[in-house]
Amino acid sequence: MSKTELIAALDTDSLKASQALLEKLKGSVKYFKVGSVLFTAEGPAAVDLVHKHGGKVFLDLKFHDIPNTVKHAVINAAKMGVYSVSLHLSGGGEALRACAELERRPKLWGITVLTSFSEYNLFRAGFRGGIDKTVKLLAAQAAENGADGVVCSPGELIRIQGLCGHKLKFITPGIRPAACGAVSAGDDQNPKRSRTPREAAAAGADFIVVGRPITAATDPAAAAAAMLAELATR
């Protein structure tokens, strides 16, 4: 079994705050997520900052658009030298296929059902099959159209592994360390779909994406170290 890597989400509003986190996590964390929060504040400079610190970037902008637009966004992401990008699988297989066929591109990670969603949210959004079935259908679409990975909760991962074979990597957000207790009131991640780092690793996650349990910790380096220690027991 390959090891589970930790991606620390730099969900901060500034290069200054990101730099402080990068310095604290230097030497232990290799992968950093630059998502819509930091990217809308600082743009490509945020990606450069991670690269300057020797990290690899997961550009989590969750593209959801017509195939030509998504393809050109991925071409621009490739120019920034990011390791991976995300796109919504509910945007359709054609957009994914258009990106997968690019000669030079980052890894393509498809979002299934956001880990904040409940069955009710999903139903209200117009998906009638329920979380499990929707994740399965979207993961199958990812496998058929050249994705490198799928983003889902660790609980669903177990149910879609067989379906995707060994071709796809599994990226799991919604991670809450046991030490933090259950998902607290006011946390937007769905408690039913949230897991500890150890549980995610045991389920076969290739990457866990962790934001607030690191960024909001009094000691982010210690929080990350504790998670890495859990992952190492996989």
Ligand code: C5P
């Ligand atoms: O703070 P927290 O650990 O909940 O952050 C999770 C990170 O993973 C956030 O940056 C969020 O955007 C991202 N993410 C997610 N669910 C997905 C995909 C990405 O929570 N399905």
